[in-house]
Amino acid sequence: MPDDPRRPEDVAARVVAALEQAGRLPDGASLEELSAQVRQLALGQRRMRRLLDAVVAISADMDTRAVLERIVDAATDLVPARYGALGVLGENGEFVDLLTVGVDGERLKADLGLPQRHGLLGSLVAQRKPLRVGEITADPRSVGFPAGHPAMRTLLGVPLMVRGTVYGNLYLADKRDGTPFTDDDEALLTALASAASVSIENARLYERLKRAAEHFQRRMLPVLPDLRPIEVQGHYQPASELPRLGGDWYDALVLPDGAVCVMIGDVTGHDVEAAPLMGQIRNMLRALVYDRGGPSGLIVSKLDRALTMFDDPPTATLVLGRIERRQGRYTFRWSNAGHPPPLLIGPEGVGTYLAPTHHGIPVGVDPSVPRFDHEHPLPPGSTLLLYTDGLVERRGQDIDTGLTALADEAARLSTAPLDRLCAELVAGHGQVFDDDVAVLALRIPAGLVA
Numbered sequence: 001m002p003d004d005p006r007r008p009e010d011v012a013a014r015v016v017a018a019l020e021q022a023g024r025l026p027d028g029a030s031l032e033e034l035s036a037q038v039r040q041l042a043l044g045q046r047r048m049r050r051l052l053d054a055v056v057a058i059s060a061d062m063d064t065r066a067v068l069e070r071i072v073d074a075a076t077d078l079v080p081a082r083y084g085a086l087g088v089l090g091e092n093g094e095f096v097d098l099l100t101v102g103v104d105g106e107r108l109k110a111d112l113g114l115p116q117r118h119g120l121l122g123s124l125v126a127q128r129k130p131l132r133v134g135e136i137t138a139d140p141r142s143v144g145f146p147a148g149h150p151a152m153r154t155l156l157g158v159p160l161m162v163r164g165t166v167y168g169n170l171y172l173a174d175k176r177d178g179t180p181f182t183d184d185d186e187a188l189l190t191a192l193a194s195a196a197s198v199s200i201e202n203a204r205l206y207e208r209l210k211r212a213a214e215h216f217q218r219r220m221l222p223v224l225p226d227l228r229p230i231e232v233q234g235h236y237q238p239a240s241e242l243p244r245l246g247g248d249w250y251d252a253l254v255l256p257d258g259a260v261c262v263m264i265g266d267v268t269g270h271d272v273e274a275a276p277l278m279g280q281i282r283n284m285l286r287a288l289v290y291d292r293g294g295p296s297g298l299i300v301s302k303l304d305r306a307l308t309m310f311d312d313p314p315t316a317t318l319v320l321g322r323i324e325r326r327q328g329r330y331t332f333r334w335s336n337a338g339h340p341p342p343l344l345i346g347p348e349g350v351g352t353y354l355a356p357t358h359h360g361i362p363v364g365v366d367p368s369v370p371r372f373d374h375e376h377p378l379p380p381g382s383t384l385l386l387y388t389d390g391l392v393e394r395r396g397q398d399i400d401t402g403l404t405a406l407a408d409e410a411a412r413l414s415t416a417p418l419d420r421l422c423a424e425l426v427a428g429h430g431q432v433f434d435d436d437v438a439v440l441a442l443r444i445p446a447g448l449v450a
Helices: 008-022 031-059 064-078 105-112 121-129 183-220 274-292 296-307 399-412 419-426
Strands: 080-088 093-103 131-133 155-162 166-175 231-237 246-255 262-266 315-324 328-337 343-345 349-351 374-378 383-387 437-443
Touching: 008 064, 064 080, 064 093, 064 131, 064 166, 093 262, 121 131, 121 155, 121 166, 155 183, 155 399, 166 183, 166 231, 166 437, 231 246, 246 274, 262 383, 274 315, 296 315, 296 328, 343 399, 343 419, 349 399, 383 399, 383 419, 399 419, 419 437
Parallel strands: none
Antiparallel strands: 080 093, 080 166, 131 155, 155 166, 231 437, 246 262, 262 315, 315 328, 328 374, 343 349, 343 383, 383 437
């Protein structure tokens, strides 16, 4: 075998050879004794380096399971042991995952299922302290090995625990050289178990925070009213990464004059301040629309002026519009404040962006800038789609590419039920969302309505 600078044996041989050549071998020291001492020192350094590698893996850009796989692999390498496993407890206290080294873990789980909380492994969780067993079958706590499980003689296990909460256990069986497990082995395994515990705890805290943030965001969105004969459907998708609290919203309401008001907007920023600002702007806009009335451009101008009450006015893009019915025909009258253009999908499956030349700036920037009103007929059976930029923007991609893809996909779904249309448009964006996404779809009745 060629010389390997990382192997303790080769490190020891090079050090002893160098001392011999220099004539500086300590008096009374044999080559064997010195070689053993240097080998032990090199082994200790190697163990420390691998332990640090496993701990650093927690902060690397890796998923939790990859970190746990690295930890159990490092454990069997450094002790070293023939078999290693890391069992993960779920929040209900039962085992939900098992990672193994030395045995086919997937086959083991398929044939025998996950570990149960009894026997020696159960005592690790119950007693919450390291466990060292010299002869597994002779231990009174042992329940034996099920059929198909490799026979093992010795065991070293430690619980995965952080601040009194047990997250599972990490255990090794049968050292390769046949010697018993030592105090040093236990200390190393305990350190690795601590790293695994922190990784699991962080992952669970992260998931809880994601769920809480999404629940909070969804609670801020309105329950859409019954707009019949117009159909309406909203859809919200949070960003994939924390903080998951965004400034996207949609809304619809019936105005006193019978028109349907629709709006969609996106407050600048994606931190914890964006969501409450979104709620304030939406409520201000609702009050202005319902109580004051008038063309959409006038309402947006009033919102601009109202935002000056803030010391640091928030900014947002939005589309505010009215769907009006006269003599059985529908017309969309709207104003756009720096937002992606509405998409009109004809019943024949052709998508058209409503993007007039006069495109307003976001609200909250300059209340003196004029607002523009636009109008466009809504043919029978057509679908009006309002959305936020998270649906058409992706990192490293031109927005025109996203707009084209959205129009093509929406045209394909032109006659699909609105809930399916919204869900598939969002699903077609992929599984990772750089930004939150809001979609509001409205379908005009297929025939003339009296």
